[in-house]
Amino acid sequence: MPKDTGIGAAVPRTEDRRFTTGKGRYTDDFTVVGLHHAVFVRSPHAHARVTGIDKSAAEAAPGVVAVYDGKQLVGDGVGNLICGWAVSSKDGTPMKMGAWSALATDTVRYVGDAVAVVIAETKAQARDAAEMVEVEYEELPVVVDATDALKPGAPQIHPEAEGNLIYDWEIGDAAATDGAIANAAKVVEIELVNNRLAPNAMEPRAAMAVYDAGTDHLTLHTTSQNPHVARLVLSAFYQIAPEHKLRVIAPDVGGGFGSKIYIYPEEIVCLWAARKAGVPVKWTADRTEAFITDAHGRDHVSKAQLAFDSNNRITGLKVNTVANLGAYMSLFSSCVPTYLYATLLSGQYVIPNIYCDVKAVYTNTVPVDAYRGAGRPEACYLIERLMEKAAKELGVDPGELRRQNFITQFPYQTPVIMTYDIGDFSQTLDAARAAADVAGFAQRKAASEAKGRKRGLGYSCYIEACGIAPSAAVGSLGAGVGLWESAEVRVNPVGSIEVLTGSHSHGQGHETTFAQVVSDRFDLPMDNIKIVHGDTDSVQFGMGTYGSRSGAVGMSAIVKALDKVEAKVKKIAAHVLEASEADIVIEGGAVKVQGTDKQMAWHEVGLAAYTAHNLPEGMEPGLKEGAFYDPTNFTFPAGCYICEVEVDPDTGVVTVENFTAADDFGQVINPLIVEGQVHGGIAQGIGQAMLEHAVYDESGQPLSGSYMDYTMPRADDLPSFKVSTHETFCPGNPLGIKGCGEAGAIGSPPALVNAVLDALSGMGVKHLDMPLTPRRVWEAINAAN
């Protein structure tokens, strides 16, 4: 049984006290004497040449200290924004990346592209003055749809990328896959859209930059998921300041979902402007700015063929995907529709032959990058839609068709790079079917029919890859960074413990989960343990939090550091207690010699380490150990989701009646937090599947740029979820963790769409694209009739 606060214990989140009582401190809560405010002048056009900027009226406005434009930014040597992962086309040519200046110099490429910044004493003054900046635009033709952008004669967005094609990438064996399709007994085909989403973190992005001329040092408070990466990129590529003269603090951060991984133009401009204008500068996005400047997610159009032999075994999968990357290449945009997407196309299945071609495309829309799941939701959606369609066309049970094709032998090498280390897909399928009462579905369907409603049931057997990632492996695939994590464990002289981690919590509950690992190891109360993160001056280094990596990678680094601390503690205790190290045990707040009554209190060991009066010969004083952990493989969370819906055929309204999730996340540290992550992920997945859509009109104007038109999932859109976990322990990291942060958002969309298609199968509806809004569902029913 787990200890009260150890691994596996359902400890309520310690950080929630401050979050729920208004005591959290977010970037916008910080201030300094003399703080000034930045407001950006943004393009109202999706594509235009900037032919002139008249700043004179704004510069003369009350409270204004500076108005800067892109030419000044470039003139001061601030570098263009980078993309951190180099992806090459199948012909070997490097990706065609267009220049992205933090303030546009001569061309704007999406609505919201920043052209100037106003720095004033108050935010209201900065807003007033921003309206006085007169920008002359010469409008250019616009393209917002990625497929359209590839057509001959489409508007050219960047001179560097002819025909708007960034890369045409491939993976897998095209000839073998074509052969499998040609020789198949059955080929199931699909064309689908993975809808574009706006991330909608509760806290909008913000930055506060302070320049200390006395020490020539900059401090940035910002809404970041990875402050060390921000510092690295800001210093190495944007020439803001060398790393030792730049401190980046990501304090409490209210949600990220990927959108706060990237270093955006606003942080760069605030830092540059703070030094240039000689005043501290803060910028906080309003909700409109969040909609039009936060990197969006998804936006794929795909065609796929799934081949079966005469025994309903899969023989091949061929996929063609067009990925919309927006107007500029955001920091990790290139890897999302390639290495984080196509490498998961094998799903939970033995698929001997896979081939995928991905064309990444520029359009006049906000940049697209990783968003909760990042590539894996798109892969899961594609393969799980195909499996359900295949079951319908083959006339077999969708669960059993999946089971028949499950991978059962591990490790399993897919044809698309990944080696799945462990899993038990039948276990989660069976658990989900039982919890969802699949056996009773026919009866419930009949009851729905009796009241004029259509009822459907849909599966999704997802697998994803977390714990990114082995540094050498991602380096060989083009990543610009290593994806290890670091930790330092400090035992203070009085025995309390501080853990400095490079992971960053922006809602995940690390302060609780990580402390549980320490509590478990040394049998100490949670209150003795503090988790420190989010400040480059405190924490040695870190790669941050995304890709559900904080458990599998971040905690593994902590475990490595704990190993070193434990070893030193035992050495000290053995020396002081005159016993053999092998006989030392740590339990109940004491360090004991097994089988005797000899012991030291935990804090006495700390004190001994720091007084250094009686240490083993040659031992350094102190009790503080650091570790870097580089994973040996991805981890592979997997599971089965079953969604049951009712559809009102008169209006097209879909009601989610039941949603069941059976997940394998490996070792669970805190089941409360894991369940919360699954709930949030499913809510986001259902949001994608039936509510959310970032839409642009043909002129590139956002049509869903506020909550009046962008539908967030609300509590009354969702049923009570039935969730459970079923562990197979990850062999690749010390705690056996796989990760749980994104699974809900990855696994749920196809389950919902499959359920609706099942409900409407009797009405002749064969296809729907997300989001399944009432309008779309009604139109599909209408068209089928």
Place this chain on the structure above:
Amino acid sequence: MYSFDYVKPSSLQDALDAISGGGQPLGGGQTLIPTLKQRLAMPEALVDLTGIAELKGVSMSGDKLSVGGATRHADVAASAEVKAKIPALAALAGQIGDPQVRNRGTIGGSIANNDPAACYPSAVLALGATVRTDKREIAADDYFQGLFTTALEEGEVVVGVDFPVPEKAAYQKFVQPASRFALTGVFVAKFAGGVRVAVTGASQDGVFRWSEAEAALSSNFSADAVPAAPVADGMIGDIHGTPEYRAHLVQVMTKRAVAAAG
């Protein structure tokens, strides 16, 4: 928002004086405040009407139910008087927006703004209510004049709305998923003299009476009597619904309203 002066008078006369001096009337601010935040309006002064006792509350006035112009949606929804006399009106008020909206928004503000997707205009029109202003009484049929357009003159204030009490009535709202305004909302009211059907959310001209349905339901008040969907021409088309979809919903929601009215 831009800076402005703010006054909160306690009498209608003081409010009217402030308005005639150039002030912009402010009800619950559920449209005006977001508009100001977006810097789409620049009033010199806001005249908050919600401190005027004579504009607030619900009472019977003769055979009509009288709702003060500054009465909040939450108060109408919770009013025992409204629930007893016109339960459909209380139900409608209880479905507007969310609790925050209902605790700020007012009936006067809603019908003065006349958003084409607002709920209240359908009740005012279907019930054949009379809009009382500081200057005159306006029949609902004359009051609503198109998108965000009413018979109100510059500076004229809605003092109250007087609702005839129907034999039966119901409101059926099909929500726009994001805003939860009415994508299409239908208010059906049956009086001794006939049935009135008012539709909000659907038309490019704002709230309207569906005369074909009124005629059919006046002779046979049953869901089966609701005629085929009106023509889609002139209906609103946006990302949430095509004109055809809205026209279809007019029929479906009318049927459901009739069924709900019992």
